[in-house]
Amino acid sequence: MALTPAIQSLLGVLNTAPADTKPLTDLLPLPSRVNPGPLADIVGAADVHTDDAARLRRASGKSTPDLLRQRAGDVSYAPDVVVCPSTHEQVQALLTYCSSARLAVVPHGGGTSVVGGLSPQADRFAGVVAIDLWRLDSLIELDTISRTVTLSAGMRAPAAEAILNEHGFTLGHFPQSFEYATIGGFAATRSSGQASAGYGRFDSMVVALTVATPAGSLTIGRAPSSATGPDLRQLFLGSEGSLGIITSVTVRVRALPRETAYRGWSFTSVDKGMEAVRALAQDGPLPTVLRLSDEMESTLQHSTDGCLLLVGSSQTIPGATALGPEIGEKWLRGRYAGPYLRDALLDAGAFVETLETAAFWSRLPQLYRAVRDAFGDTFLVLCHISHVYETGASLYFTVVGSMITPLQWAEVKARVGDTILANGGTISHHHGIGTDHRDWYVREVGELAIDTLRAAKQRLDPHGILNPGILIPASG
């Protein structure tokens, strides 16, 4: 991807040098420890892969440390074998077998985790099996009366959206991982999209789930709403593959809108911008997309002065200067470009990473400043608000600086995580926990809450084979 002039001059300031990167094809994982025979008995030999290329492709996620480790030749997270089931029953049989054989299982959807969600702690297991769900990609049922669709979990977002568009509907879920991420992955991570102001988070769209676990299968959700005990869909939404493998998801869909307008508006300060988006979130009218950039992000990413507010509607925004439609359309065209820009920056020898949180409105301005300060002087810090609620909003930070090691970044991230918790933020608004946020997660929700999750996991996954060390830390 071509770099903008602003980024080019930034790289000059950072005095970076192009990185020395090993091509993925030159890397060699350790020999596979898993006998593929019993797996092939379940899914057929053609869908069991032990070749290096297949294993390396599932070796880790897409965080900057993941990429840096891989660029440095570290492929220690490569699974021993990759299995590609095509039915719920095959997934169930695989889990039953892997549990009996004490093989760790890593469910694989789009592979877009940026929090170490594909890097299990599997030392105590006989091997690691990646269950890639890409063949579970069918439309199971479209109920046009109830406006729900049931999709197999491995279907990628563009395929789901294309099918729905054909029938005049949309899911309205457009995270930056859209091109690769899967329906099951959205559910397992409580994904949030760029239009979630209008369409809601993915967890709020889910009306039913089918899940395979080592202890058996569950289907949860048979009504639009219910008072039948705790909402158990919510136990699996956000479980990040640690409690079961989601094999199908029924989601609410909406009528496809006529073309949405995207307009740019400018505020003289980030505080004024926050006040304005709060008013829209609390008193309406709420556009489907609402995205406020701070001064640094407005300058570097959008080449505008002040604080840019992108609005997915043609409504007038009080207290702001109109910038017109061009900047909105430009954002729309480039909405999935961030990760590619990161690759280009890493190639050029710069370090770039993102980090996000959310808080109630009353804590947000202080949290914004505290996190920005906690990054220190060695980074340029860009921030935007892209998800608003009646009671608060998210903060999404991008940092750019001279190249540092994954260990150095871990120290920065730890300091920022402490700052987030100390200022009333959550350790993740939509990236999830994975392995990277686990320690702060425990501090945020408390040991008793974690123990309660562990008790549920113990019932569903008695040998702890599912994504060991991801989300739920090992006890003791």
Place this chain on the structure above:
Amino acid sequence: MALTPAIQSLLGVLNTAPADTKPLTDLLPLPSRVNPGPLADIVGAADVHTDDAARLRRASGKSTPDLLRQRAGDVSYAPDVVVCPSTHEQVQALLTYCSSARLAVVPHGGGTSVVGGLSPQADRFAGVVAIDLWRLDSLIELDTISRTVTLSAGMRAPAAEAILNEHGFTLGHFPQSFEYATIGGFAATRSSGQASAGYGRFDSMVVALTVATPAGSLTIGRAPSSATGPDLRQLFLGSEGSLGIITSVTVRVRALPRETAYRGWSFTSVDKGMEAVRALAQDGPLPTVLRLSDEMESTLQHSTDGCLLLVGSSQTIPGATALGPEIGEKWLRGRYAGPYLRDALLDAGAFVETLETAAFWSRLPQLYRAVRDAFGDTFLVLCHISHVYETGASLYFTVVGSMITPLQWAEVKARVGDTILANGGTISHHHGIGTDHRDWYVREVGELAIDTLRAAKQRLDPHGILNPGILIPASG
């Protein structure tokens, strides 16, 4: 309460005779088995009650079988002692003590359960302690920026609404139990109110909870939305006192609207009415109140022909005949009257009870007819839709007939429950599970889901003292 002419003539048809009822003050519970001393050490002697009146007042809930049993002199569900803590710490200490002493605990809020939610199965315990939360009734924090309020769990709905109204806000939660029900009870039962079309269900308003359990305390929810693992608020919302006692709740509030208009509209058939409310739920504009009565309910309760749709706004409803504001205002004045009317009918010797479900739109017309048929010929069956969602709606049935015994009603209810599950409905949209719906609940969510809840309960309540037999059936 005075009976309408339609109801008066109905009673003539039913050929009822006034019931013979024992005054509550004449009844005598069994002697208390619990030593009040250790409880008094925690809350003070003045807030521990072993007198008959205090125990009888917490003896059961408000289902018709509850009332009939009580009218017949059966007070076997009276707790041994009533304790009234005033702080979270006292609730925590009470649970710790009761767990060590193997005393069953029944949390008591408004006492308005209509599903046996106050009738624990406590035979294997040394006694039953009712923890009445009425003294936890304070406003803890009102955050006018984030538009959230933190309330102690024992605060009754009218008190909460009055405090909020003073500050220009409303909770917008008006179930028929409004006059008695508490904030904690709303959360523990996933309550739904008459304005939930506009304001949402109570579970969707909750942003944070504090819970005491025998294993310790939890505070859950620190951001408007989060991707930090499963949403554990949802484990306690709907847990009906079986996993812990909710001691405070933080809820989203909204700006108090200018006076809402209520208008009546009439459809020529219930199917046309269902189509119309579906269109409003899916494509808007959605009023705060939307309530469609079938022919029988329109005639008997509202003395109108056709199917009455009550709308909490002055918008025009396509395909319907305008009935004007009088009928809407009349409904508004009588919105909490149903239970009193039931008392009057029971006094007059008639049997009356309610029962509700929900389903996706595509299943709703068939479910409506199947349930109506399943009640059989011995009842007049009235029905309304009062809670609509994009994907479906609730069905609320009222049945009136000649007096029958609780056992005879249980047979009818079992048949209707089977019919609900066979036709895609949930066993409860907002009344909850309690003891009455437990068997159908297990069939609806499956044994593995129940076992997973049991595992969570085992961690939080190792001796199973909390509401034994309510929601979660005894294992084995």
